[in-house]
Amino acid sequence: MKLNRKLHIPLYIQLKDQILMTIKSDDHAIGDMIQSEQELMKDYQVGRATVREAINELVKEGFLEKQQGRGTFIKRKETSLGFEPLLSLSYSLKMRGWEHQNQVLTKSQIDNIFSENLIVSPKLFYFERNRTIDGHPLGLEKFYFRPEFEALIADYNLEHSIGKLILEILKLPIEKLTQEVTILKATQEEAQMLKLNTGDDLMFMRRWLYVKGIEGVYQYYEFKVPVGVSAFPADLL
Incomplete structure (x- = not known):
């Protein structure tokens, strides 16, 4: 899978949207672990910094949570209204x-x-x-x-x-x-x-x-x- 490098939208935003689509799909449930950084880097042909920035945004928005030594897991699947x-x-x-x-x-x-x-x-x-x-x-x-x-x-x-x-x-x-x-x-x-x-x-x-x-x-x-x-x-x- 490749991101569109010709778009004005930064790669980490595009990657974030792709991960969010995966989170919201019927193939995944709350508590499931998402792909590792290495797997995302390979699948989307991006650097580690891009992957981490995309994941950090999803963590801040409450969709993902990081567990030290284990990985990153789905915390919620639906968008919640915040301020x-x-x-x-x-x-x-x-x-x-x-x-x-x-x-x-x-x-x-x-x-x-x-x-x-x-x-x-x-x-x-x-x-x-x-x-x-x-x-x-x-x-x-x-x-x-x-x-x-x-x-x-x-x-x-x-x-x-x-x-x-x-x-x-x-x-x-x-x-x-x-x-x-x-x-x-x-x-x-x-x-x-x-x-x-x-x-x-x-x-x-x-x-x-x-x-x-x-x-x-x-x-x-x-x-x-x-x-x-x-x-x-x-x-x-």
């Missing part, structure tokens, strides 16, 4: 094989600017990021957290996935996530950063994240992306 695809744009882009970068533009503690006071705190931890995909401007992000969040992430690089930080590192117990998407016009500053014309249409996504045991909103998030960005699927919004 990561909804909470982490980095996750969704990575699953599609797109290279993306995040640049932190500003970071500080600010006064609570929301009249509705959704985040119950006089101060907020705030940072902005500029995202690019395949080297092209993708969108502008604004994050507002409760102020104590800053101390929790003192050693974390904010250019990395915030969804992964919340779910996998801090393991915050998410109670509710709501979001809305509207269309608005780009300001002069936004147009300059996104290489648009002032007044061009932008998709504006707002998201409110609630954590168990904490009053009010824990995180408020804004994301603006040009309507019609050719490399960016609207379903990710």
Whole structure:
């Protein structure tokens, strides 16, 4: 079996999809051991790094589990709905094989600017990021957290996935996530950063994240992306 090296999708993503098809087939059951790294390398004509990256993704998604000294086994066969695809744009882009970068533009503690006071705190931890995909401007992000969040992430690089930080590192117990998407016009500053014309249409996504045991909103998030960005699927919004 060979993977398509002419596709824009990375080999480890293609291999992951092939392994997932095997996991979900009627020929395998929960608890079965999958092929070894050597067998996968031989069958798909790829290197060890590609195999390990594909398996690690399936382990993170809960389909596989590694047992030291024994092998890798099927943990579940059906897709379960989790928060990561909804909470982490980095996750969704990575699953599609797109290279993306995040640049932190500003970071500080600010006064609570929301009249509705959704985040119950006089101060907020705030940072902005500029995202690019395949080297092209993708969108502008604004994050507002409760102020104590800053101390929790003192050693974390904010250019990395915030969804992964919340779910996998801090393991915050998410109670509710709501979001809305509207269309608005780009300001002069936004147009300059996104290489648009002032007044061009932008998709504006707002998201409110609630954590168990904490009053009010824990995180408020804004994301603006040009309507019609050719490399960016609207379903990710």
